[in-house]
Amino acid sequence: MKLGLKNIYLIILTVISITSLIIAVKSSSNKKELEKLKSEVKLLREELIKKEEELKKAVEEKEKLARKLQSIEEKIKKANKTLKRKGIKIKLPQGGLFIPADRKENLEFYASTLETSMEKLLKIMAEVPVGVPLYGRLTSRFGYRKDPFNGKLAFHAGIDLKAQPRQPVFATANGIVKFAGWSGGYGKLVIIKHKYGYETYYGHLFKIRVKKGQRVKAGTVIGYAGSTGRSTGIHLHYEIRRYGRLLNPLKFLYLNRYNAF
Ligand SMILES: [Zn+2]
Incomplete structure (x- = not known):
């Protein structure tokens, strides 16, 4: 091509x-x-x-x-x-x-x-005994007051909480029962020994549900409210002591009110 x-x-x-x-x-x-x-x-x-x-x-x-x-x-x-x-x-x-x-x-x-x-x-x-031992109205405070029996000024070592007959009473902290029985004016009394030097007293009980030496937890029912001993009506007498010194239990009832911690 x-x-x-x-x-x-x-x-x-x-x-x-x-x-x-x-x-x-x-x-x-x-x-x-x-x-x-x-x-x-x-x-x-x-x-x-x-x-x-x-x-x-x-x-x-x-x-x-x-x-x-x-x-x-x-x-x-x-x-x-x-x-x-x-x-x-x-x-x-x-x-x-x-x-x-x-x-x-x-x-x-x-x-x-x-x-x-x-x-x-x-x-x-x-x-530490922070809490309420019995749900009832506060009828008597800690400190000097007129004695309900003779009207004379006397020191009240704890607080009184009005109770219903046989209302349960609770331990306010873990501890060991130091005393459970009759004790003069306290009537039927339970004393619990706690850590850090604390002791709690629960007086005028109708019935005691714990024995000396028994370990209890916070919230354990230790007995039922009554009017035994030097008492004018059904109530719980509650005391807190630390190394033998009386403390005002009101300061230990509620965390928010008195800011215990
Ligand atoms: Zn009392």
């Missing part, structure tokens, strides 16, 4: 058009790829921003939690002061004592230390 000028021209034209077509196709596929890449980058960037925000939020939450735990730690410090004032020689673990500040990063560990303190505090509370 002879190549004429016309044919050469045609071939050149064909080559050019094929090349331009290839370029066009290539560039269009490049464009597409670029678009794809761009959208991918955009997605990645959005995800990154989202992740950053999440991380920021997580850090904020962590800081918030750390502050909360620190405020609990402050309260434990206060509880330690109160325990010391009450002569209770137990120190609750404070996070800061055992965990250096930088380790507070390990919040789970920090929180579990504080939890241990709370458990200890609850145990101590079960040993």
Whole structure:
């Protein structure tokens, strides 16, 4: 086949058009790829921003939690002061004592230390006579008062709580029964010895349900209210002593009112 000028021209034209077509196709596929890449980058960037925000939020939450735990730690410090004032020689673990500040990063560990303190505090509370021995109206306070028998000024060593016949009387803390029986003006009396030098007295009982030497828990029914001994009506005479010293039981009835802890 002879190549004429016309044919050469045609071939050149064909080559050019094929090349331009290839370029066009290539560039269009490049464009597409670029678009794809761009959208991918955009997605990645959005995800990154989202992740950053999440991380920021997580850090904020962590800081918030750390502050909360620190405020609990402050309260434990206060509880330690109160325990010391009450002569209770137990120190609750404070996070800061055992965990250096930088380790507070390990919040789970920090929180579990504080939890241990709370458990200890609850145990101590079960040993200290805080609570109500009988649900009844307060009829006589602690301190000097007119004697209900002769009207003369006399010291009232405890408080009186009006009771229904045979109403149950509860031990206000864990302890050991030191005395259970008749004791002069007290009538039928139960004395419980507790930890940290505390003793509680429950007088004028109708019936005693515990024996000397018996271990009782806070909330154990130790007997039933009556009017035995030097008494003018059915009531519970309740005393708290610490190392022999009389204390005002009113201050031990409710936590919120007198803030015993
Ligand atoms: Zn009394």
